[in-house]
Amino acid sequence: MTVRVVLFDLDDTLFAHSRAVARGVAAYRLSHGGDLAAADDAVELARWSALEEHHYHRYLAGELDYREQRRHRARGFVEPYAIDLSSDAAADEWFGRYLIEYERAWLLFDDALPCLDSLAAEIPGVRFGIVTNAELPFQQAKLDATGLADRVEHTVASGDLGVAKPDPRIFAEAARLFGVDPSEAVYVGDRLETDAIGAADAGLTGVWLDRRHAATHDERARAEASGVAIIHGLVELTALLCAQA
């Protein structure tokens, strides 16, 4: 296998999204004061994360637009409290203040830049890109803030393309932008189906980043059936790709 391009998912693969969400939610609740500030951290984070997962997927499925999914998340979150977000303006303002705290916590995983350095050293001429299920301006701001923008050549965002992972067309578009055959590209992401199996189905080498060592027996079997390799940290990626070369 000749690896010419290594593509990455952004959130929870290179970029520590869940950690930023946890810090953002906690900081925002504190700044809000009252019952919201006094509530249990773990319970509130779990509620927020479940609302994000639910409504973000409705957005990816085309059921809600980008702003509507944010409003639904804000309204769902304050439901147990006496906070009125019934107007769009109130919901937008609430979400905007959460975003400020989320953005303050933006950070890459410690192994992200060392992984790119290692790949560049071991695979001469390798090029990097991002394929993300999100709106490009929001993701570009993360790349700019974390120093990734200088390292990646192309970012393909579902919001621009109109199709989302695991649709094979988004992976095919990334290969086309780089001018390589899909078989010459690797895709690494933290979601087995959406990222790794989706990429493998499009003809790329799919790699599942299971940072929490949470793979079940069934998930391992599905990964193997799709030819997807499993790694537990980005530090393992270079050795994996060099071993397959």
Ligand SMILES: [Mg+2]
């Ligand atoms: Mg992800």
